[in-house]
Amino acid sequence: MLRYQRNFPAFSAKDFERIQNVSVCVVGCGGLGGYIIEMLARVGIGSLTLIDGDVFEESNLNRQLFSTEKNLGAQKSKVAAARVKAINKNVKAHYYHAFIQEENGLSLIGDCDIVVDALDNIPSRLTLQKLCKEKKIPLIHGAIGGWFAQITTVYPEDDTLSRLYFNEMDYDSKSQGNPAFTPALAASLQVSECLKVITGKEDILRNKLLYIDLLSNNFFTFNV
Numbered sequence: 001m002l003r004y005q006r007n008f009p010a011f012s013a014k015d016f017e018r019i020q021n022v023s024v025c026v027v028g029c030g031g032l033g034g035y036i037i038e039m040l041a042r043v044g045i046g047s048l049t050l051i052d053g054d055v056f057e058e059s060n061l062n063r064q065l066f067s068t069e070k071n072l073g074a075q076k077s078k079v080a081a082a083r084v085k086a087i088n089k090n091v092k093a094h095y096y097h098a099f100i101q102e103e104n105g106l107s108l109i110g111d112c113d114i115v116v117d118a119l120d121n122i123p124s125r126l127t128l129q130k131l132c133k134e135k136k137i138p139l140i141h142g143a144i145g146g147w148f149a150q151i152t153t154v155y156p157e158d159d160t161l162s163r164l165y166f167n168e169m170d171y172d173s174k175s176q177g178n179p180a181f182t183p184a185l186a187a188s189l190q191v192s193e194c195l196k197v198i199t200g201k202e203d204i205l206r207n208k209l210l211y212i213d214l215l216s217n218n219f220f221t222f223n224v
Contacts, residue, residue, distance in 0.1 A: 003088075004044050015199040016044070022198050025049040025109050027100050027128055028118030029076040031178055032142055034065030035187030036116055036194075040091075041084045043195065047092035048084055051108050052077040053099035063180040100124065105131040116194055117141045118187070122165045129154055129161045138197050142190040146176030147214040149186040152224065153193050153205045160207065163224055182214065 007016060024045055026033050029052040040048060054076050060067040066079050077095035084093040096108050100119075105127065109115060115132050117139055119125050125141065132139040132154070139154040141161060154160045189210065196204050211220045 007043060011195075011199065018199055019046070019195065020044055021046050022114065023047045023049065023112045024194065025051065025112035025115045026080075026118055027051045027115060027124075028120065029066065029080040029095075030054065030060060030064045030118070030120065031183035032144065032187045032190070033076075033116075033118030034067075034080065035184050036118055036191055037080050037084060038065055038087070039188065039191040040194070041087040041093075043191075044088065045091055048081075048094070049108070049110060049112050050077045050080045050084075050093060050095040051098060051100055052080070052095075053097055063178055063183055065184075100128060100131070102127055102130070106134060109135060109137075113137060114194060114197060115139045116190055117143075118190075125161055126165060129159065132156060133159070140190050140194045140197070142186045144178060144182045144186050146179070147182065148176070149182055149189075149212040149214075151186060151189045151193060151205055151210045151212075152208060153197060155206060158207060160209075160224055164209065185212065185214070 024040055026036050026048060029050055056067045056072050056074055056076060058072060066083055071079055075097045077097050081093040081095035084091055098104060100108055109131060114137055117125055117128055129139055133156045136156045141152045141154055143150050152160055193205055207224060209222045209224045
């Protein structure tokens, strides 16, 4: 279709067939999640499951793509699903107004093939890693704080986030602020990583951490 012609030749026809038949779960529909959802819908992903128990508030307006002055108080997941429908009618979108926890997580993720972490706190991320391990599906992690961001891909047997966040009380991203450009950058890298996993590309960030310092314009990749 004409709408997808610019996906090629970056993706092959076989790649795109995989993309159109995969189900992605995005947990968090705010700063990171809004950009992630936007890009996945535009690229033509098969279906999206969108999970977030929060509503839009005024402090979201500086960076969250789906936040507007008119939808303050609206459910983030519902607004995100409506945005997907407006972008691409071919993408199936299911949303849940809920915070993901051990008790409900397996049910919410359902039969999705891959999960993208767009959360804003470490305990929830560790819970999400545990759920993905039980589901035996990959997790694309992203986190931001101020001028800094990090990305990694976690397979079920890796437990990468447990090594990154061995002391979950050490880090509070909100203390560094969240300007508009950092989530947009991190989300782009998460989507790239997600699509590489889906299409079987070899050079992914498995057992590696991409750390970005925008103040000094440095990108570092560490083994973890």
